[in-house]
Amino acid sequence: MKLCFFVHECLMEAGHTRAMVELIRHLPKGAIEELHLVYFEGASSLELFPEFHGKIIHHKVPFKAIFPFLFKAIFFQVWCFILINLVLPPGIKKIGIGTACLDIDFCNVQFVQSQWEPYYFKDKSFLSIKTMYKKILFFYFKLCENYLFRKEGLKILALSDFVNSYLVNKFNISSKNIKTIYSSVNLKHFPLPNREKVIAKEELIQEHQELLTLDLELPVYLFVGAYERKGLAKAISLLMEKPGAQFIIIGKPEKGNSFQFDDSLKIFKIAFTTHIQKFYELSDVFIFPTIYEPYGLVIAEAAAMGNIVYVPKNNVGASEILKGLKSVRFLEDIQELPFLKAPLSKDERILNAQEVRQRLEDYSWEKASKKFLSFTYSS
Numbered sequence: 001m002k003l004c005f006f007v008h009e010c011l012m013e014a015g016h017t018r019a020m021v022e023l024i025r026h027l028p029k030g031a032i033e034e035l036h037l038v039y040f041e042g043a044s045s046l047e048l049f050p051e052f053h054g055k056i057i058h059h060k061v062p063f064k065a066i067f068p069f070l071f072k073a074i075f076f077q078v079w080c081f082i083l084i085n086l087v088l089p090p091g092i093k094k095i096g097i098g099t100a101c102l103d104i105d106f107c108n109v110q111f112v113q114s115q116w117e118p119y120y121f122k123d124k125s126f127l128s129i130k131t132m133y134k135k136i137l138f139f140y141f142k143l144c145e146n147y148l149f150r151k152e153g154l155k156i157l158a159l160s161d162f163v164n165s166y167l168v169n170k171f172n173i174s175s176k177n178i179k180t181i182y183s184s185v186n187l188k189h190f191p192l193p194n195r196e197k198v199i200a201k202e203e204l205i206q207e208h209q210e211l212l213t214l215d216l217e218l219p220v221y222l223f224v225g226a227y228e229r230k231g232l233a234k235a236i237s238l239l240m241e242k243p244g245a246q247f248i249i250i251g252k253p254e255k256g257n258s259f260q261f262d263d264s265l266k267i268f269k270i271a272f273t274t275h276i277q278k279f280y281e282l283s284d285v286f287i288f289p290t291i292y293e294p295y296g297l298v299i300a301e302a303a304a305m306g307n308i309v310y311v312p313k314n315n316v317g318a319s320e321i322l323k324g325l326k327s328v329r330f331l332e333d334i335q336e337l338p339f340l341k342a343p344l345s346k347d348e349r350i351l352n353a354q355e356v357r358q359r360l361e362d363y364s365w366e367k368a369s370k371k372f373l374s375f376t377y378s379s
Contacts, residue, residue: 010042160317222283231289306349
């Protein structure tokens, strides 16, 4: 088949893109005749889809610096409309992430704005200019969702059952047109934690000098993601019971926000990384008190590399498939983080990782891609 993938950032560093890229790249080689990629910013064909080398056609959308994001999103949708009607071959199957493009056959729903909105505006001041802009942004995205998700014949890939149920009830979607396909983890890219931590630290210091003072004789805690939505404030409150705890924070606050850090913690702030797997190697405990997470690929990745993971049970897709594992613990079930006297040993990390990886075999990318391919041709 000829397939076109629409996404703002076609980069493996973006978790939502990485999940969709893995789903497509694990399709049988003979299934793809041509693969068109439409994006503002994208990686090379060899980095994204080495399996389909020679079959990939890039369509780079101009003006990626358009601001604010509302105008950027609308511009992308208009550009996609022009491409579909004037450039792309007839009969091509079109798949997009969320409402990035509104003229598609398949929608990979990685975030539902109407589901997230009540959480976002909780405790927000409605008098600020920023909040008013966000209200307009949410209003537009909800219009897009209401149009797209009610389109006759659209097939929807949901990342979790809780998102699936919401979409079915909210938009009256027929069960034959929606399917839950969980994301998996590329276990080659996120290997068993066989190396000594000091090796990962030495490699990361080349780019992140702030890690020089990280003490590997003490436990290391890790947080990844946007500060507000991923629950950094909650993570810090949990760690305040452990003065001096080493806490690596990868991510940024929402634009225009400031964030208060507790002086009792030894915090290492990393704005961005292309080596997330090495940070999983460094850490012992992954804390992710996210407020709303249709899946949460970083949860599965951290667990697959042997971390003890603390995550909410509700409104988190990855929790649906990782429940019952020794190293995955739900925040609803604890009053405080248990005290970790020393870093996990290599053997402990490997045992944790092996249990998680065995569970993930039921949700491999190969199996997910087969489900997607079957869904593609179902009536």
